[in-house]
Amino acid sequence: MIPLPPGTDVMADAEATARAAAEHLIEMAESAEGDRVAICLSGGSTPKRLYALLASPGFVERVPWSRIHWFFGDDRVVPWDDALSNVRMVREAFGHAAPVPSTHLSFIPSDAGAEAGARRYERMLRDFYGAERLDPNRPLFDLVLLGLGSDGHTASLFPGKPAVAERDSWVAPVPEAGMEPFVPRITLTVPALSSSRSTLFLVNGAGKREPLQRLADGEDLPVRHIRSNGRVRWFIDREAAGL
Numbered sequence: 001m002i003p004l005p006p007g008t009d010v011m012a013d014a015e016a017t018a019r020a021a022a023e024h025l026i027e028m029a030e031s032a033e034g035d036r037v038a039i040c041l042s043g044g045s046t047p048k049r050l051y052a053l054l055a056s057p058g059f060v061e062r063v064p065w066s067r068i069h070w071f072f073g074d075d076r077v078v079p080w081d082d083a084l085s086n087v088r089m090v091r092e093a094f095g096h097a098a099p100v101p102s103t104h105l106s107f108i109p110s111d112a113g114a115e116a117g118a119r120r121y122e123r124m125l126r127d128f129y130g131a132e133r134l135d136p137n138r139p140l141f142d143l144v145l146l147g148l149g150s151d152g153h154t155a156s157l158f159p160g161k162p163a164v165a166e167r168d169s170w171v172a173p174v175p176e177a178g179m180e181p182f183v184p185r186i187t188l189t190v191p192a193l194s195s196s197r198s199t200l201f202l203v204n205g206a207g208k209r210e211p212l213q214r215l216a217d218g219e220d221l222p223v224r225h226i227r228s229n230g231r232v233r234w235f236i237d238r239e240a241a242g243l
């Protein structure tokens with residue numbers, strides 16, 4: 001078995017990971033103070049089952065939809081209805097069953113290119129937060145969901161790329177990352193992703209053994225830089241853990 005990050009719960013399979021994540025999301029939303037709950041969603045294929053579960057009977061009645069404001073940790077610079085878009089993935093997973101007020105979904109702007117989109121998304125986040133600087137005592141997000149790409153990226157922070165080192169901006173353009181063919185992306189940066197009341201990594205499947213092993217071997221992957229005001233937790237299924 002691969003030595004796993006601190007804060008790991010090993011789950012039986014992808015379904016168990018999604019169910020535990022749904023319970024954690026509801027717990028974080030219910031325990032949030034004030035009338036707004038901010039949740040930052042991850043993309044890719046892993047969290048799709050979680051989002052579909054939230055909109056399904058047994059969960060949909062328990063999620064405090066009217067209080068939750070949904071944000072994205074990263075996206076590709078493609079139209080929101082493109083098959084590569086995280087917006088499309090979340091919309092499809094929520095379907096019509098999730099009663100999300102339209103003003104509570106903040107999509108990453110994708111129509112003006114990576115640079116301009118990053119600036120616009122940063123403005124949206126700062127306006128929502130109500131300040132130009134992150135207060136270490138007041139997290140931007142109640143919950144940040146993240147994944148781990150098979151090549152070691154998280155959000156769209158790719159190992160060794162400039163966005164990983166960004167500490168002033170909350171959002172960064174990712175014009176290239178060494179994956180070919182690469183679609184430009186926009187990503188939250190380490191300080192924004194680390195401003196959370198809770199952070200949860202979801203990692204499933206045999207394809208994640210390699211990046212988990214690289215992490216265990218001490219490689220400087222972007223996830224190493226992510227912090228939280230509260231706990232950083234990992235839900236990893238047995239297959240990814242090498243069990």
Ligand SMILES: O=C1O[C@H](COP(=O)(O)O)[C@@H](O)[C@H](O)[C@H]1O
Nearest residue numbers: 042043044045046147148149155
């Ligand atoms: O490209 C992306 O990949 C990572 C990992 O996705 P996964 O489906 O392999 O778990 C994801 O966290 C990120 O948001 C997404 O844009």
